[in-house]
Amino acid sequence: MQLEMFQIDAFTDRLFGGNSAAVVPLQTWLPDALMQSIAVENNLSETAFFVRQPDGTYAIRWFSPLSEIAFCGHATLASAFVLFRQDSAVKKVTFTAPAVGSIDVAQRADGRITMRFPLRAPEPAERIPPAxxxxxxxxxxxxxVSDQAWFALYENEQSVREVVPVPELLATLGPLDVVVTAPGLDHDFVSRYFWPANGGLEDPVTGSIHAGLAPLWAVRLGxxxxxxxxxSARSGIVYCQVMPKHVLxxxxAVLFLQGIIQLPD
Structure with a gap:
């Protein structure tokens, strides 16, 4: 069996920046164990698989090298990029996933891709884990804290850039990840994302967490x-617009690789 696969650098306009995602379009779902094995083999932050549904939407699933992920932004952007590239007449698609429902995605005339995420603002933590x-x-x-991660806020960008995580301790916080954030110098805010329990030490660019970061900083920055x-070392730029119930x-994104996965028949 042969499967087409794409590797996309997301949240960047240059190769070798942003966050890399593998995208595997499917006609029907593969066994979960096989999709996990493909993600392990790719060894990227996420591998996305999607299947077109009878209503024209696309059911999407995301796998890190460690496990299936409930919500992933950069691999959704990468998946939309692949669909838009395959048919230049298509400018809007909708993905569906149990954790977040429908994700509407549109491509602007300049190629930039906009995703509509549910607003997932964090709340004050009642108890801060020592770890x-x-x-x-x-x-x-x-x-x-949110349903996705602990939010560690700092006074300045320098602290975010200089903080060093201890992965053995942060891994004990799973299933929650950790995002560190502060007001930015050249951008409205900066962040870094640590997820040793679910994917790796540091994620290069995490689209999904901006559904929580953007409403947080929208309130604080007015x-x-x-x-x-x-x-992160690869760095990436994320454009956000906060709405009453959603975050755009x-x-x-740029294409790095297009190839074929060879699987036994």
């Missing part, structure tokens, strides 16, 4: 349109 505080080399000034930088998360 979180011990797992970050710089103590945060404030801690919030603006609904924000430009964010994820300050936008970014660029």
């Amino acid at each position: 979180l505080l011990k797992g970050l080399s710089i103590a945060p000034s404030e801690v919030l 603006k609904s349109d924000l430009v964010a930088q994820q300050a 998360v936008s970014g660029d």
